[in-house]
Amino acid sequence: MFIVQFINTAVLIILVNANLNLQNVPENFPLFNGDFADFTVKWYQVVGSTIGFTMILNIFSPHFGAFMKMFCRGCKKCYDRRCSCDKRITRKYMQADYENVYLGPEF
Numbered sequence: 001m002f003i004v005q006f007i008n009t010a011v012l013i014i015l016v017n018a019n020l021n022l023q024n025v026p027e028n029f030p031l032f033n034g035d036f037a038d039f040t041v042k043w044y045q046v047v048g049s050t051i052g053f054t055m056i057l058n059i060f061s062p063h064f065g066a067f068m069k070m071f072c073r074g075c076k077k078c079y080d081r082r083c084s085c086d087k088r089i090t091r092k093y094m095q096a097d098y099e100n101v102y103l104g105p106e107f
Contacts, residue, residue: 009054017047076101 017034025032036043080101081089092098 005058009058010051013047013051013054017043073104 015031017036018032019034019037020032021037022032027033036047080091081087082091090098092101
């Protein structure tokens with residue numbers, strides 16, 4: 001997974017934006033026909049910021065599912081309490097139903 005993510009994050013972006021002025025490469029070929037022949041200030045503004053933004057997204061995206069699960073469990077508890085902060089209020093009549101909402105998955 002690391003190798004594929006590295007290729008997708010850095011190598012592919014660099015190859016698409018690189019301009020190597022190769023003679024045998026067709027003009028509509030997406031690699032090596034980019035705007036930058038060297039690492040310039042403009043390259044860092046365009047390509048470097050793209051790579052940085054992708055890395056920031058890769059930091060937070062694996063954790064998004066876990067946060068959504070926590071949010072949904074909190075919404076279920078709020079609905080069960082009728083949006084009250086009093087933990088003694090519940091809509092559940094059976095102990096097993098109550099435990100399914102408040103205990104969560106088995107550790």
